[in-house]
Amino acid sequence: MRKHKDLLAVLRHNRQRVTPARRFLLQLFIDNHSRSLSLPEIQAHLQDRLPGINRSSIYRNLEMLKALSIIQELRVVRKGRRYQFVFERPVHHFIICKACGKVSKGKRGFFEQVERSLQDIHDFKKANLSVTFYGFCSRCRVG
Amino acid sequence: MRKHKDLLAVLRHNRQRVTPARRFLLQLFIDNHSRSLSLPEIQAHLQDRLPGINRSSIYRNLEMLKALSIIQELRVVRKGRRYQFVFERPVHHFIICKACGKVSKGKRGFFEQVERSLQDIHDFKKANLSVTFYGFCSRCRVG
DNA sequence: CATATTAATGCATCATGTTGCAAATAGTTA
DNA sequence: TAACTATTTGCAACATGATGCATTAATATG
Incomplete structure (x- = not known):
């Protein structure tokens, strides 16, 4: 800090x-x-x-x-x-539930996987990448 | 269509x-x-x-x-x-360059990888997931 | 096809975010 | 530490987005 x-x-x-x-x-x-x-x-x-x-x-x-x-x-x-x-x-990404608005911090392993895929498949720069995911968390999902 | x-x-x-x-x-x-x-x-x-x-x-x-x-x-x-x-x-995600604003559609393989990681590591629902990535595309990156 | 029911629209108003410009202030230099 | 200059602030005006409510219009029903 x-x-x-x-x-x-x-x-x-x-x-x-x-x-x-x-x-x-x-x-x-x-x-x-x-x-x-x-x-x-x-x-x-x-x-x-x-x-x-x-x-x-x-x-x-x-x-x-x-x-x-x-x-x-x-x-x-x-x-x-x-x-x-x-x-x-090191990790600046968040995962936000569209239903309840809950904000979680992304786990390191996940970030690394995404970063790798993003780099390989889309040639997107690793540094300064900030990503936020919007979806439905396990408590809010319906089906 | x-x-x-x-x-x-x-x-x-x-x-x-x-x-x-x-x-x-x-x-x-x-x-x-x-x-x-x-x-x-x-x-x-x-x-x-x-x-x-x-x-x-x-x-x-x-x-x-x-x-x-x-x-x-x-x-x-x-x-x-x-x-x-x-x-x-099938694919509702986009990749947006923070520098030039260029919007690209995500490629299928990338989406599947992210989806898998998101499910495995964060227990986030697959259906209805919409994701947008903001970063720097290859033309805009500095270093 | 007339009428009833319910949802969408327009309007007014407010909340939030942006911008150009003059005045104030932080950092610089003598 | 006084004066300089460049940036930040406050202000006013505007742009964009959200909301409650009366009116209008789309659909359901007889």
Whole structure:
């Protein structure tokens, strides 16, 4: 698990300025590295610490963190977007149930198999690959 | 390739009424079964034939066609949503380049491998599984 | 074919996400 | 540490998407 300071260095290294909003955002993601956060959660957290912070700043900062692969965006059916801290983790993929919205982390072996197939059959780049699977988990399947 | 009439029967079988908007939508997807359509394209097409049709009707009908697995929604980075006719096709998955937005259809062998891994390792239901991969295609990869 | 029943539509409104631009601020340099 | 410059922010406006409800239209029934 990376610390706040390390992530600030990542920002600087990518010529991104360290602003109060960004500090709070990073700390929030670090403190919740084991789960994904909803947009309302993120907004509430920032509003608390920076009253009056603008919606567009939040969106733009989330975009930036996504671009630096510090967080990943997940789309959960009927539950909007969620954001997960993924910085320097080997496995960045998720499996999301279309029925109940349950988000599971992919297991390493599965990821490796998919990666291999994707590379062999479709010539898709391994690095920076992020994959999310939508299907029906065992509890929600009907038949 | 299914015909218009067959799809109307699918709607009726699912207790969905056949309205002018739905007829035009289905015909549009049939006529363009080999490619995905953008929302502006769909809207323009319907506006032409049903002047004054409401945005929300279009969204609701697209939702319905998705729910019946007649079409599938694809999210292309910086290019919005696209809709692809997928009714009764064995392979409903796509591979999308995050850099150029290129959408390719997944090859059968790849799909089968992923499906197997997903079933074995994650106990995810095979039927109704729809998967979209986002990564970098060979033309866009940097390193 | 007239009427009843139920679902789809249009409309209004709200929620969410995007963008151009002027003002504010972080990082840089003297 | 004051001034410079480049990026980020807030703001306003707009685009897109979702929703409750009255009206309209598709289907079922007599």
